[in-house]
Amino acid sequence: MIDWAWIGRHTDDIWSATREHLVLTALPVLLGLILAVPLGILATRTPRLATPVLAVSGVLYTIPALAMFVFMIPFTGLTVTSAVIALTIYTLIVLVRATIDGLASVPRDVREAAEAMGYRPAARLLRVELPLALPVLIAGIRIATVSTIGLVAIGVIINVGGLGRLVYSLGFQRNFFMTPIWTGLALIVALSVVADLALIAVERRLTPWSRGR
Amino acid sequence: MVQGPLRVDFLTVLADWISDPARWTGATGIPNRLLQHLGYSVGATLIAAAIALPLGIWLGHTGRYGNLAIQITNVGRAVPTLVLILLLFALWPFNVAVIFAALVALAVPPILANAYVGIRQVDPEVRDAALGMGMRGTQLLREIEIPVAIPLIMSGVRTSAVQIVATAGLAAFVGFGGLGRLVIDGVAKGFRGTARGLPEVVWGAVLIAALAVLTELLLARVQRAVTPRGLRRQATPASEIPSASTT
Numbered sequence: 114m115i116d117w118a119w120i121g122r123h124t125d126d127i128w129s130a131t132r133e134h135l136v137l138t139a140l141p142v143l144l145g146l147i148l149a150v151p152l153g154i155l156a157t158r159t160p161r162l163a164t165p166v167l168a169v170s171g172v173l174y175t176i177p178a179l180a181m182f183v184f185m186i187p188f189t190g191l192t193v194t195s196a197v198i199a200l201t202i203y204t205l206i207v208l209v210r211a212t213i214d215g216l217a218s219v220p221r222d223v224r225e226a227a228e229a230m231g232y233r234p235a236a237r238l239l240r241v242e243l244p245l246a247l248p249v250l251i252a253g254i255r256i257a258t259v260s261t262i263g264l265v266a267i268g269v270i271i272n273v274g275g276l277g278r279l280v281y282s283l284g285f286q287r288n289f290f291m292t293p294i295w296t297g298l299a300l301i302v303a304l305s306v307v308a309d310l311a312l313i314a315v316e317r318r319l320t321p322w323s324r325g326r
Numbered sequence: 327m328v329q330g331p332l333r334v335d336f337l338t339v340l341a342d343w344i345s346d347p348a349r350w351t352g353a354t355g356i357p358n359r360l361l362q363h364l365g366y367s368v369g370a371t372l373i374a375a376a377i378a379l380p381l382g383i384w385l386g387h388t389g390r391y392g393n394l395a396i397q398i399t400n401v402g403r404a405v406p407t408l409v410l411i412l413l414l415f416a417l418w419p420f421n422v423a424v425i426f427a428a429l430v431a432l433a434v435p436p437i438l439a440n441a442y443v444g445i446r447q448v449d450p451e452v453r454d455a456a457l458g459m460g461m462r463g464t465q466l467l468r469e470i471e472i473p474v475a476i477p478l479i480m481s482g483v484r485t486s487a488v489q490i491v492a493t494a495g496l497a498a499f500v501g502f503g504g505l506g507r508l509v510i511d512g513v514a515k516g517f518r519g520t521a522r523g524l525p526e527v528v529w530g531a532v533l534i535a536a537l538a539v540l541t542e543l544l545l546a547r548v549q550r551a552v553t554p555r556g557l558r559r560q561a562t563p564a565s566e567i568p569s570a571s572t573t
Contacts, residue, residue, distance in 0.1 A: 175538045177492035180531030183509055186517060187336070187524065263406035267496075270513060280409050289416035298409050305404035 153212025211253020
């Protein structure tokens with residue numbers, strides 16, 4: 114069922130597809146994070162903004178990935194840029210919500226205690242609220258990362274690389290050749306599991322106070 | 327590709343494409359594509375609900391094996407639906423059951439998890455009161471646990487249905503119809519000049535997105551309608567992080 118010799122001959126292809134998949138996942142998650150955290154903070158500070166921000170992101174999230182990819186074509190063509198923008202919109206939605214929920218999860222007495230200790234708002238945000246919001250935020254990053262790993266596969270429609278190309282171009286389009294299909298699938302699942310475990314490890318590192326609980 | 331910013335003539339091209347009578351008749355017309363899309367979506371949602379609802383409710387009622395079941399379905403979520411469709415189609419070529427199987431696999435986890443959590447989250451005091459009143463087994467389940475859990479159970483069905491509608495477009499990847507066909511055909515025609523594949527792609531995308539939003543709105547109303555009156559005023563959780571992707 115699996116042609117191991119084919120895998121041996123194509124390690125370069127497999128490796129470059131995996132690398133592309135990683136870049137196409139990491140970029141949207143990082144860009145989404147850079148945009149979402151300030152937006153989430155802003156929405157928390159001005160409650161009037163929170164409802165529209167959540168409503169708009171809720172509607173954006175219902176747009177199918179297939180559609181999101183092709184909406185970008187008039188602007189940025191069949192390029193990696195299109196894929197990164199489309200994927201960033203999805204991560205943004207998840208991460209804005211995670212930031213808002215994370216900041217909302219900081220207990221009120223902690224916030225008041227910080228204020229009583231003389232923290233100015235900016236310092237309180239950086240040293241008290243954001244660190245305490247981390248578990249919820251990282252839970253959001255985990256969802257965004259794992260779903261992006263899956264969404265990158267749809268990028269084959271606009272011809273971006275990644276493991277979807279391995280499955281589609283090297284397997285499916287070549288007379289249903291199963292070896293690249295199984296290989297791509299196994300690597301996508303492996304990437305998701307490894308990325309998720311890595312983020313759990315990062316969370317444990319960044320929130321030492323929650324250990325041992 | 328459109329040169330420079332979107333121009334008015336592009337909008338004209340879009341309007342011309344959709345108002346062409348040829349788009350509205352025959353096997354490749356929009357009504358037929360819409361019907362195919364709805365067929366996959368409704369069928370897959372019903373099958374997924376028929377599998378996941380009884381299982382989730384039963385797991386929640388007995389309280390056993392629930393976390394195990396959720397863990398197993400979560401691992402399944404890492405498999406992108408497109409890859410699953412390609413794999414199943416390669417194994418069983420030209421069998422439309424492939425589309426249903428892939429969409430059902432996508433939809434089962436949210437329904438199962440919400441049904442399980444919904445039943446588990448029934449206030450123990452409410453359950454105790456019902457037990458004290460002499461309710462047992464299925465009566466407790468039917469008259470107390472399911473009605474109280476209905477908002478969560480329905481929100482799982484809603485999430486799944488919207489994901490299915492959004493994802494059913496992928497059926498066109500393997501030659502089955504649906505609204506995704508417009509997108510795939512348009513991409514195949516290319517984008518040099520606005521008149522070629524672009525209007526088809528844009529309309530396909532717009533129609534799928536609109537159908538997904540409509541599904542969300544419709545099922546939100548259904549969810550309200552089937553919620554027992556006493557529970558309606560309770561606010562639903564304000565901001566739920568979407569649990570899975572529209573892969």
